[in-house]
Amino acid sequence: MQTFTMVLEEIWTSLFMWFFYALIPCLLTDEVAILPAPQNLSVLSTNMKHLLMWSPVIAPGETVYYSVEYQGEYESLYTSHIWIPSSWCSLTEGPECDVTDDITATVPYNLRVRATLGSQTSAWSILKHPFNRNSTILTPPGMEITKDGFHLVIELEDLGPQFEFLVAYWRREPGAEEHVKMVRSGGIPVHLETMEPGAAYCVKAQTFVKAIGRYSAFSQTECVEVQGEAIPLVLALFAFVGFMLILVVVPLFVWKMGRLLQYSCCPMVVLPDTLKITNSPQKLISCRREEVDACAMAVMSPEELLRAWIS
Amino acid sequence: MKLQCVSLWLLGTIMILCSVENHGLRRCLISTDMHHIEESFQEIKRAIQAKDTFPNVTILSTLETLQIIKPLDVCCVTKNLLAFYVDRVFKDHQEPNPKILRKISSIANSFLYMQKTLRQCQEQRQCHCRQEATNATRVIHDNYDQLEVRAAAIKSLGELNVFLAWINKNHEVTSSA
Numbered sequence: 001m002q003t004f005t006m007v008l009e010e011i012w013t014s015l016f017m018w019f020f021y022a023l024i025p026c027l028l029t030d031e032v033a034i035l036p037a038p039q040n041l042s043v044l045s046t047n048m049k050h051l052l053m054w055s056p057v058i059a060p061g062e063t064v065y066y067s068v069e070y071q072g073e074y075e076s077l078y079t080s081h082i083w084i085p086s087s088w089c090s091l092t093e094g095p096e097c098d099v100t101d102d103i104t105a106t107v108p109y110n111l112r113v114r115a116t117l118g119s120q121t122s123a124w125s126i127l128k129h130p131f132n133r134n135s136t137i138l139t140p141p142g143m144e145i146t147k148d149g150f151h152l153v154i155e156l157e158d159l160g161p162q163f164e165f166l167v168a169y170w171r172r173e174p175g176a177e178e179h180v181k182m183v184r185s186g187g188i189p190v191h192l193e194t195m196e197p198g199a200a201y202c203v204k205a206q207t208f209v210k211a212i213g214r215y216s217a218f219s220q221t222e223c224v225e226v227q228g229e230a231i232p233l234v235l236a237l238f239a240f241v242g243f244m245l246i247l248v249v250v251p252l253f254v255w256k257m258g259r260l261l262q263y264s265c266c267p268m269v270v271l272p273d274t275l276k277i278t279n280s281p282q283k284l285i286s287c288r289r290e291e292v293d294a295c296a297m298a299v300m301s302p303e304e305l306l307r308a309w310i311s
Numbered sequence: 312m313k314l315q316c317v318s319l320w321l322l323g324t325i326m327i328l329c330s331v332e333n334h335g336l337r338r339c340l341i342s343t344d345m346h347h348i349e350e351s352f353q354e355i356k357r358a359i360q361a362k363d364t365f366p367n368v369t370i371l372s373t374l375e376t377l378q379i380i381k382p383l384d385v386c387c388v389t390k391n392l393l394a395f396y397v398d399r400v401f402k403d404h405q406e407p408n409p410k411i412l413r414k415i416s417s418i419a420n421s422f423l424y425m426q427k428t429l430r431q432c433q434e435q436r437q438c439h440c441r442q443e444a445t446n447a448t449r450v451i452h453d454n455y456d457q458l459e460v461r462a463a464a465i466k467s468l469g470e471l472n473v474f475l476a477w478i479n480k481n482h483e484v485t486s487s488a
Binding site: 073 | 427
């Protein structure tokens with residue numbers, strides 16, 4: 001009887017334990033939630049830079065990590081079980097991932113994300129509509145127009161090797177022809193045109209991505225003007241005539257002034273005609289015979305004669 | 312005399328039409344970024360070719376004797392070879408290394424895009440497969456079948472540079488770089 005009771009007790013305990021153990025998972029699932037999968041997956045793509053974003057999984061006091069995987073159209077058609085881990089986002093912290101280096105062909109790509117917290121991992125959350133990079137938003141390029149003397153120079157924003165630029169420029173006057181130049185890469189100054197003085201030139205640009213065969217909208221038109229530095233023709237003529245006049249007048253003036261100075265400071269002394277001695281000096285001495293002895297027969301110069309006559 | 316004139320005129324028209332058609336077909340793949348595909352291949356070339364266990368055998372042998380591929384056959388051969396790689400080679404190769412897998416995926420998806428572009432081009436112009444073109448691609452398939460699948464796939468991957476160079480030569484593709 002005692003043995004039977006003991007056996008019953010044993011069975012009862014086992015049943016009870018078994019029941020208890022069976023209940024544990026149910027109790028636990030009610031108390032602790034499975035790590036939820038990230039929600040609201042979307043791709044923001046601008047100028048061929050693609051950003052996968054999702055709503056973060058909230059775990060108070062803990063850091064949740066995310067892993068991203070992708071699958072090109074090739075994989076989804078031929079090897080649908082193969083998903084490739086993203087180049088930069090295996091266990092990333094932020095609720096976003098730059099998948100530019102993963103999306104390398106112009107075909108639809110499937111993208112999926114899951115959250116990891118310690119040993120727990122969530123289910124995969126897949127992007128609703130596959131992403132094709134030909135849906136990227138292309139913005140008009142930033143451009144800087146400068147004047148290098150008379151040269152019109154443009155420097156475009158560097159958007160990477162996939163971008164080419166179409167630059168349109170024209171002279172701002174009615175009926176002017178619009179020129180178009182293809183610029184292969186940005187970040188380098190490019191010469192557009194040698195401008196004529198006094199004219200205004202306008203420029204606008206757009207990008208072209210060969211990989212997707214699409215153009216962006218044109219940027220805002222920017223115009224520059226070059227000041228007219230050349231003197232009008234009439235003024236130039238006057239200047240020339242004046243210069244020639246100066247070349248002639250100045251030497252004449254200098255010569256005249258020289259003559260004037262010569263006359264005023266150092267004049268030449270000239271005898272009047274009536275005082276000029278034309279014969280030999282001996283014949284002018286008028287002495288009587290008796291006074292011959294008194295008069296010395298002397299030869300006198302015209303100046304001495306003049307002095308004797310005056311005194 | 313009249314007959315000679317008419318036949319000369321017909322010949323001239325045919326030649327003009329052929330050159331126009333050829334020029335058109337040559338422009339089919341012009342928007343493809345071949346430079347990126349070549350770059351991807353260069354990064355994995357050494358690793359792939361190192362795994363090639365039959366160095367004395369060539370699969371793309373007919374492509375190497377380029378003289379036999381006439382301009383009229385370019386569209387057909389391109390279409391067939393893209394299908395060869397997309398339908399057979401990439402599928403038969405199982406790549407364990409994630410870095411190499413990324414590059415192969417990039418090339419495979421780019422080839423898929425090229426097939427789509429070529430198909431659009433074909434809709435506008437006809438892409439007939441003449442006997443010579445069909446023979447050339449059949450030789451390639453036969454070469455592939457003679458080897459064990461994995462070895463054949465690795466070898467074909469290693470010969471991608473031959474195919475890419477052939478495309479560059481025959482499709483006047485300008486690289487973006």
